Amino acid sequence: xxxxxxxxxxxxxxxxxxxxxxxxxxxxxxxxxxxxxxxxxxxxxxxxxxxxxxxxxxxxxxxxxxxxxxxxxxxxxxxxxxxxxxxxxxxxxxxxxxxxxxxxxxxxxxxxxxxxxxxxxxxxxxxxxxxxxxxxxxxxxxxxxxxxxxxxxxxxxxxxxxxxxxxxxxxxxxxxxxxxxxxxxxxxxxxxxxxxxxxxxxxxxxxxxxxxxxxxxxxxxxxxxxxxxxxxxxxxxxxxxxxxxxxxxxxxxxxxxxxxxxxxxxxxxxxxxxxxxxxxxxxxxxxxxxxxxxxxxxxxxxxxxxxxxxxxxxxxxxxxxxxxxxxxxxxxxxxxx
Amino acid sequence: xxxxxxxxxxxxxxxxxxxxxxxxxxxxxxxxxxxxxxxxxxxxxxxxxxxxxxxxxxxxxxxxxxxxxxxxxxxxxxxxxxxxxxxxxxxxxxxxxxxxxxxxxxxxxxxxxxxxxxxxxxxxxxxxxxxxxxxxx
Ligand SMILES: [Zn+2]
Numbered sequence: 001x002x003x004x005x006x007x008x009x010x011x012x013x014x015x016x017x018x019x020x021x022x023x024x025x026x027x028x029x030x031x032x033x034x035x036x037x038x039x040x041x042x043x044x045x046x047x048x049x050x051x052x053x054x055x056x057x058x059x060x061x062x063x064x065x066x067x068x069x070x071x072x073x074x075x076x077x078x079x080x081x082x083x084x085x086x087x088x089x090x091x092x093x094x095x096x097x098x099x100x101x102x103x104x105x106x107x108x109x110x111x112x113x114x115x116x117x118x119x120x121x122x123x124x125x126x127x128x129x130x131x132x133x134x135x136x137x138x139x140x141x142x143x144x145x146x147x148x149x150x151x152x153x154x155x156x157x158x159x160x161x162x163x164x165x166x167x168x169x170x171x172x173x174x175x176x177x178x179x180x181x182x183x184x185x186x187x188x189x190x191x192x193x194x195x196x197x198x199x200x201x202x203x204x205x206x207x208x209x210x211x212x213x214x215x216x217x218x219x220x221x222x223x224x225x226x227x228x229x230x231x232x233x234x235x236x237x238x239x240x241x242x243x244x245x246x247x248x249x250x251x252x253x254x255x256x257x258x259x260x261x262x263x264x265x266x267x268x269x270x271x272x273x274x275x276x277x278x279x280x281x282x283x284x285x286x287x288x289x290x291x292x293x294x295x296x297x298x299x300x301x302x303x304x305x306x307x308x309x310x311x312x313x314x315x316x317x318x319x320x321x322x323x324x325x326x327x328x329x330x331x332x333x334x335x336x337x
Numbered sequence: 338x339x340x341x342x343x344x345x346x347x348x349x350x351x352x353x354x355x356x357x358x359x360x361x362x363x364x365x366x367x368x369x370x371x372x373x374x375x376x377x378x379x380x381x382x383x384x385x386x387x388x389x390x391x392x393x394x395x396x397x398x399x400x401x402x403x404x405x406x407x408x409x410x411x412x413x414x415x416x417x418x419x420x421x422x423x424x425x426x427x428x429x430x431x432x433x434x435x436x437x438x439x440x441x442x443x444x445x446x447x448x449x450x451x452x453x454x455x456x457x458x459x460x461x462x463x464x465x466x467x468x469x470x471x472x473x474x
């Protein structure tokens with residue numbers, strides 16, 4: 001398949017086999033992070049881009065040949081032109097966001113306002129703001145590329161496909177038939193490589209700072225929302241949210257502050273992993289903390305042992321003076337019920 | 338609890354108080370709710386208290402403890418507490434969490450909760466919750 005595409009593009013060019021080799025090497029290197037259904041389109045896109053970059057390189061070499069003699073001259077003017085193009089593309093991309101999206105993104109990225117403050121302002125939760133920021137970034141990347149490459153998407157399906165690739169949201173990619181579209185649409189195939197590479201930082205991971213009581217609620221609500229993307233039933237979603245609540249409370253009560261990272265897993269099975277970390281005093285006796293009878297605060301020792309009972313996997317690492325990390329996982333059940 | 342919609346409401350109906358939670362509450366909000374409700378139970382010399390928790394997203398160990406403590410404080414003031422509206426998934430989770438205390442009766446909804454309080458007031462049916470599927474408190 002890859003070989004056929006490369007041949008179609010470069011004909012009987014002697015370096016076609018090198019290109020196939022390079023393409024396959026890149027695809028194999030990326031295969032661990034690309035889900036099976038996407039592997040073939042990814043290979044196609046990679047092949048196309050390897051060909052394109054080879055042309056570009058050849059072109060650049062040709063253009064630069066006359067400059068070999070005056071290497072001492074800095075090539076600043078060209079660099080400046082490139083930067084100017086990138087800046088105007090970014091300006092165009094930002095202009096295509098809604099006023100609200102733009103303001104939230106800039107406040108977060110440029111002014112450094114944290115998601116909790118933004119959530120308070122929007123009357124929303126920190127988790128929801130984080131998810132919204134991820135969607136905005138995904139759109140911005142797409143709009144930036146479109147503006148930079150001066151591409152007018154030929155079909156109505158193009159933007160949704162590109163945004164799904166940009167966000168790394170695999171469920172959304174399936175919904176919009178992203179793989180199929182890349183095979184049919186040249187501009188999208190061309191734009192998709194930078195997006196696929198970006199997409200490996202996926203928006204199926206949430207990082208929530210936990211510094212006070214409201215964060216406990218924000219974290220469990222966000223974890224439930226994220227888990228709802230998988231085929232968890234209502235009971236499992238509530239189990240997960242409750243376990244997150246318990247481990248976050250542990251952070252607030254014993255360490256003062258920390259963070260919880262919630263991540264959707266694809267391998268070895270689909271599931272959700274919650275990592276709660278703090279840099280607090282640590283738990284001197286983990287065995288005892290996990291003992292149901294051990295009373296830790298307010299006459300209640302249910303937190304950690306309770307969370308352990310709710311999840312499929314539960315591990316706790318604690319070191320005196322270096323804080324505590326709780327890692328717990330719930331797997332999607334293979335059949336409903 | 339200034340600004341924004343009320344997180345909880347506490348209404349008086351005859352000799353009973355009906356307390357409804359309207360949204361997910363964090364720990365300090367739960368503590369404030371406990372404080373307000375216990376205060377009103379004393380103030381109105383209520384005989385029965387219904388706590389509608391249908392809008393709580395989860396009942397974790399802290400929420401469960403708070404509800405138990407409210408019921409215990411109410412009992413010391415001579416009032417009987419019924420928790421209503423625990424969704425099945427929350428009940429299931431509470432059971433898994435290991436919160437088995439048979440102290441606080443539960444009922445499916447407000448109507449059933451009121452009937453339970455009325456039965457108790459006339460002494461016809463002292464402690465048992467009519468819905469067998471509810472978890473033990
Ligand atoms: Zn397209």
